[in-house]
Amino acid sequence: MTTTPSVEVNELRRSYGGDGGYEAVRGVSFEVRRGELFALLGTNGAGKTSTLEVVEGLSRPTGGTVRVLGKDPYADRSAVRPDIGIMLQSGGLPGDLTALETARMWADSLVRARPPQEALEMVGLAHRASVAVKALSGGERRRLDLALSLTGWPKVLFLDEPTTGLDPQSRHATWALIDNLVKEGCAIVLTTHYLEEAQSLADHLAIMHEGRIVAAGTPEQIAAAYPSTIAFELPQGLRSTDLPAVNGERTVDGSRLTLRTGTLQRDLTILMKWAEERSLTLTDLQARSASLEEAFLAIAGSTGPAASQTLPEGVAA
Numbered sequence: 001m002t003t004t005p006s007v008e009v010n011e012l013r014r015s016y017g018g019d020g021g022y023e024a025v026r027g028v029s030f031e032v033r034r035g036e037l038f039a040l041l042g043t044n045g046a047g048k049t050s051t052l053e054v055v056e057g058l059s060r061p062t063g064g065t066v067r068v069l070g071k072d073p074y075a076d077r078s079a080v081r082p083d084i085g086i087m088l089q090s091g092g093l094p095g096d097l098t099a100l101e102t103a104r105m106w107a108d109s110l111v112r113a114r115p116p117q118e119a120l121e122m123v124g125l126a127h128r129a130s131v132a133v134k135a136l137s138g139g140e141r142r143r144l145d146l147a148l149s150l151t152g153w154p155k156v157l158f159l160d161e162p163t164t165g166l167d168p169q170s171r172h173a174t175w176a177l178i179d180n181l182v183k184e185g186c187a188i189v190l191t192t193h194y195l196e197e198a199q200s201l202a203d204h205l206a207i208m209h210e211g212r213i214v215a216a217g218t219p220e221q222i223a224a225a226y227p228s229t230i231a232f233e234l235p236q237g238l239r240s241t242d243l244p245a246v247n248g249e250r251t252v253d254g255s256r257l258t259l260r261t262g263t264l265q266r267d268l269t270i271l272m273k274w275a276e277e278r279s280l281t282l283t284d285l286q287a288r289s290a291s292l293e294e295a296f297l298a299i300a301g302s303t304g305p306a307a308s309q310t311l312p313e314g315v316a317a
């Protein structure tokens with residue numbers, strides 16, 4: 001059974017400065033369903049926050065449509081607001097209240113709320129409940145922002161760089177919490193600069209560059225659009241030109257040969273057969289698909305397939 005997406009964004013545009021102003025979002029489309037996490041990645045200034053603010057209903061789009069739980073989040077804000085949670089990039093909370101007072105004040109403003117103490121426990125801040133917000137560390141304040149975004153039992157949660165400033169242990173704990181929320185059926189839109197975070201949490205993701213989505217799909221689909229790598233030590237007395245005909249582009253650094261290839265299995269098989277027939281040992285042999293990070297770096301430099309629009313089936317550009 002196909003359900004209506006929790007979030008539907010179609011050809012979204014957003015400009016700053018009115019007519020003739022700067023267009024920060026230039027036709028962005030994506031969908032997020034119940035129990036799914038969608039990650040929006042991109043270079044600094046790519047337009048992630050500008051997109052998110054419109055989807056959250058905080059700003060009006062210049063063009064295109066946005067639906068959250070079937071409604072326009074800007075025009076129907078009062079109807080949508082009780083079902084969504086928002087964690088902005090900077091919380092701007094009053095510094096003199098304690099963490100618990102802040103969580104209580106927030107809970108009191110909601111139609112239905114988790115007990116404030118429980119929200120603090122969920123983000124590992126229960127032991128800091130009586131500390132003033134201004135005395136919390138940057139990472140602790142970030143976790144308080146997250147606790148507040150979870151307080152209203154959101155069906156849709158927007159997380160703008162939720163783990164920035166968190167130490168590795170807190171980051172992993174936050175990932176586990178986010179993963180649980182998704183398993184419970186929450187639809188989550190997350191922006192991040194941590195590719196590892198997107199790779200581990202996202203069901204699907206999009207990479208934005210200069211206001212547009214330039215690659216979209218599962219992390220594996222996006223990485224698969226970029227060349228795989230085969231690397232090994234060249235056996236003594238051999239040069240790279242002695243290798244059999246393989247598709248990849250060859251580079252040599254000292255005695256280490258690296259091949260970048262779009263046909264990993266085929267080229268690896270040819271090489272293995274060639275080495276076997278000559279009783280050669282390919283020392284330190286490594287063969288691996290491209291990582292999401294390599295795909296991202298290629299996009300950021302606009303040198304990868306996203307720039308030339310030659311993505312394989314299943315990867316939208």
Ligand SMILES: Nc1ncnc2c1ncn2[C@@H]1O[C@H](COP(=O)(O)OP(=O)(O)OP(=O)(O)O)[C@@H](O)[C@H]1O
Nearest residue numbers: 016017022024042043044045046047048049050051
């Ligand atoms: N209020 C504003 N007025 C004018 N231009 C703005 C405004 N807010 C953002 N911009 C511009 O819009 C573009 C997109 O910014 P946005 O903050 O959406 O990017 P981002 O992908 O979230 O970046 P980052 O990863 O650095 O947070 C940038 O060029 C930015 O300078």
